[in-house]
Amino acid sequence: MTSHSLLSLAVLSLLAGASLGAEPALAACTDPPGPGVNWQRCNFDYLDLKGVDLSGARLRDGSFFRTDLTGSNISGSESLRVKFINATLAEAVLDQAKLYEADLTKAVLAGASMQGADLRRAKLFRADLRGADLTDARLEGADLTRADLSGATWTNGERICAEGSIGRCN
Numbered sequence: 162m163t164s165h166s167l168l169s170l171a172v173l174s175l176l177a178g179a180s181l182g183a184e185p186a187l188a189a190c191t192d193p194p195g196p197g198v199n200w201q202r203c204n205f206d207y208l209d210l211k212g213v214d215l216s217g218a219r220l221r222d223g224s225f226f227r228t229d230l231t232g233s234n235i236s237g238s239e240s241l242r243v244k245f246i247n248a249t250l251a252e253a254v255l256d257q258a259k260l261y262e263a264d265l266t267k268a269v270l271a272g273a274s275m276q277g278a279d280l281r282r283a284k285l286f287r288a289d290l291r292g293a294d295l296t297d298a299r300l301e302g303a304d305l306t307r308a309d310l311s312g313a314t315w316t317n318g319e320r321i322c323a324e325g326s327i328g329r330c331n
Contacts, residue, residue: 305329
């Protein structure tokens with residue numbers, strides 16, 4: 162092979178690599194909380210993250226087991242398959258969050274705003290949703306078994322679930 166052929170081959174390889182697009186950004190699990198942070202597949206179990214702003218954050222496949230996120234802003238986050246098991250999200254804002262297949266088993270979401278959140282196929286088993294706002298939330302296939310929906314605003318934005326609404330809005 163001539164040096165001209167090798168040079169052409171090298172240029173073609175570079176061009177082919179460039180056309181594939183940039184590699185996805187790696188999660189920065191040591192980055193401080195902030196809007197748009199990439200915490201994909203990161204573990205934040207047992208932490209105190211009260212009042213943090215994680216709006217637009219990438220939390221996909223992350224773990225927040227028993228983490229306190231009281232009053233935090235998680236709106237617009239990409240939180241597919243995130244684990245908020247036994248987490249405290251009271252008074253948190255999760256508007257427009259993508260929580261598809263998220264595990265919120267026994268999570269405290271009392272007074273949380275979840276307007277327009279995508280909760281399809283989410284696990285909300287025994288979750289505390291008292292007084293939560295579920296206006297326009299997508300709940301297709303969500304597991305609400307033994308979830309407390311007392312006083313929650315239902316998906317139509319008009320219906321308030323009766324006291325003692327367990328597993329479904331009465």
